[in-house]
Amino acid sequence: MSSKGQWTRVDFSRVPYDVFTDPQIYEQENERIFRGPVWNYLCHESELPNVGDFVSTWVGNTRVVVARSRDEGFHAFENSCAHRGAQIVTAVRGNAQRFSCPYHLWTYNLKGELTGVPMAGGVKGKGGMPPCFDKKDHGLNVMRVARFGGLIFGSFSQEAPPLVDYLGPHAVAQIERLLVQRKPKVLGYLRQRIPGNWKLYNENVRDPYHGSLLHQFQVSFGLQQPTMKGGIKLDKDLKNTWNHSIISESDKDNQAIVAQAYEGTGKYNPNMRMADPALTQVPLDLGDGYKTTILSIFPSLIIAQVDNTYAIRHLRPKGTDLVELHLTYLGFESDTPEMTQDKMLTANFIGPAGYISLEDGEALRLVQQGIRHRQPGGSEVLEMGGVGAIEDTDYLSQEISIRGFWSHYHRTMGLGMKEQA
Ligand code: FES
Ligand SMILES: [Fe+2]
Structure with a gap:
């Protein structure tokens, strides 16, 4: 830790001020807390009453989309394309059948799985993705999702305990x-x-x-x-x-x-x-x-x-x-x-x-x-x-x-x- 200040009391009656001002600590928080073994609040179930409903939210620094799929499941994934990282969803909320990245139209289902890659088979026999390319390997970064009392939570970590x-x-x-x-x-x-x-x-x-x-x-x-x-x-x-x-x-x-x-x-x-x-x-x-x-x-x-x-x-x-x-x-x-x-x-x-x-x-x-x-x-x-x-x-x-x-x-x-x- 780069902190100039130190934690000096085991009962936490002193808190070094650096934790509020140090950019390096802020970056570490995103990795160790928001992407760590915690459950992050995402949204309330009543905001997603229908299949295809979605909301955009944040987990720490990370843009996240929460969507309701056909099987009544709730899914959460990073709002960043598996191709070259573009933000896919710009609306705060809405209803969609699928999510298409604006850049090259890679398309994902409501679970964040990659379902379409334009020109994957090439054009007039030329180009296209290599034979080893498998859409299954290129879904969005999904979160674990758990619900309690209508609250939807997500975690990037397998270490988070049962909700x-x-x-x-x-x-x-x-x-x-x-x-x-x-x-x-x-x-x-x-x-x-x-x-x-x-x-x-x-x-x-x-x-x-x-x-x-x-x-x-x-x-x-x-x-x-x-x-x-x-x-x-x-x-x-x-x-x-x-x-x-x-x-x-x-x-x-x-x-x-x-x-x-x-x-x-x-x-x-x-x-x-x-x-x-x-x-x-x-x-x-x-x-x-x-x-x-x-x-x-x-x-x-x-x-x-x-x-x-x-x-x-x-x-x-x-x-x-x-x-x-x-x-x-x-x-x-x-x-x-x-x-x-x-x-x-x-x-x-x-x-x-x-x-x-x-x-x-x-x-x-x-x-x-x-x-x-x-x-x-x-x-x-x-x-x-x-x-x-x-x-x-x-x-x-x-x-x-x-x-x-x-x-x-x-x-x-x-x-x-x-x-x-
Ligand atoms: S960056 Fe999303 S399709 Fe290319
Ligand atoms: Fe207050």
């Missing part, structure tokens, strides 16, 4: 709660380009500590408070996190505790009110009391319920200092028109200009700016909630789940440790 094991019991339970109990339908998409490293976003969604601090909207209007009940649950690899918060009636009486938590910041105004509070009064339609649940699955998937907003967030890294966040907003087949309207309203919490999440994008930008010209060798300090063991908590002000992310990142990247006290 359910990879997800872990908490993720399985949450996917069933959010995406299986009711049949999801896509309400729409948003994309956001955030000028920060993709791992900063992984930190952000595993960081309930910031929830009531960065997001003044949430605190001011009672969506999130430091007094709320909640916690985190991790899978056995510590890579996937489920964090959740529950708001109860008693939180309304906690103003003194909240004011104390903000003491010295000059940021808390208990008298602030919304002129039109409709946005914050949409009833929770799951009826289980969870105000916010964020399920983060290594390396690039987040399934978030924020009040009544349900969204799949997919990270598409674009370099050391840029990530595209692709949001798929979900409603449910069983929703009444009013419920759909409510979901459209609360969608304003999340997204590029969301009342809550615009600040997350800004926080990433500020970190990336802050570390760009920092003195070499620096590292993050992750000690909130304690150091040492990385384990579940029943409280929210913690950075333990971020350390869990880094432990798995470090292992998957095959990095070393120069332990210091």
